[in-house]
Amino acid sequence: MARRRTVSKAEHLAYEVLKDHTTGERFQFQAYRASLYSIFKTPDLYRAGELIYSFDLRKDEYVNFFKLMPKYKPILEEMAKEADKVRKAIERYDELKLAFVKEVKEQVFENQKINFESAYLIRTDAQEVIYQDLKANPDKIPPLKARLVELETILDGMPQDRASAPLRKPYKEEIESIVEKLKLFNEA
């Protein structure tokens, strides 16, 4: 079986939230800004108009229209006002979303460039403590590896009969504990 990457609980929960607000795991959780131009499009791409803003009302076609039909000026001005609200709110939303996604990737993700579609295991609380300790003190890894080799050599040198099983047991347990630690870093 292929070796699975491990992620923190926080990263796993971030995936679940980000998948609905970004391009998802397949496309590296990229966040995009809205295309306001598409707000009145239908899925078959028929476009049923666009938002009009205050500056649109200064265009010739609107000026000429208002000259002959001034009674429609207030309603179009009100529409432009609402459209401005839409634009501002969506721009703000996009800004917050982009900043949030960037921050989560930087703060919570361990590696932003991996294949997020690959299967993973979520670290338990105990594993997380070990992981954070080894991450903060990477110099602890080589001694662990060395101890692993040492223990394996000791075990190889021991008799394999039932009588010496109790003697082998503590060595095996230590090996398992070290392997588990190293696996968190893909070092075993």
Place this chain on the structure above:
Amino acid sequence: MSKRRFVSQKEELAYPVLEQITGGVKNGYETKSGDWYQMYSTYSGAFGYRRVWARLIKSYQLNYNNFAKFLEAMPEYKEVFEEMAKQCEIAEDAVNTFDSLRIKFVEDIKKTFVNPNANFETEFNVFSNEQEEMFQDLKANPDKIPTLKARSIEIQEQLEGLPKDRASAPLRKTLREELDIIIEKLKLIGEA
């Protein structure tokens, strides 16, 4: 040459305005409601498979499922999500108001059209002021139309019965002129 429809000067000026805010001339100036998901969608494949890149966030959703679990583990992001949900709400409300104003405007302006159900892609002539006056008069008094039609038939019959000689030319001329005026009037409302 095919018969051209007539439109008022106001209608002609309304077309470019409607072109921008509705589905345009091709789609009979129809409107449709705003769609949040369209702004964050891409399409691919022969069947136009749609992929949405951002779901609308409602405030209450922050207390359920993935959001709740995430915010419990990372409460420092609660504020930003609350702000995002607020902005979504503002945008959604504004889009709904924009839509309802637009529907009202489009319905209202279409009522002033010579023919609200016309094929707007067809070519048209714009009423002169005089024609506009005649049109408004006939629109306000539709009972005048059958009278005009009857008079038109009567004149045509009279013209057919008249000798084609030079002596009756002045009478024919008068009748033809009257017939032309009636036909012009009837054309304005698509009755000739």
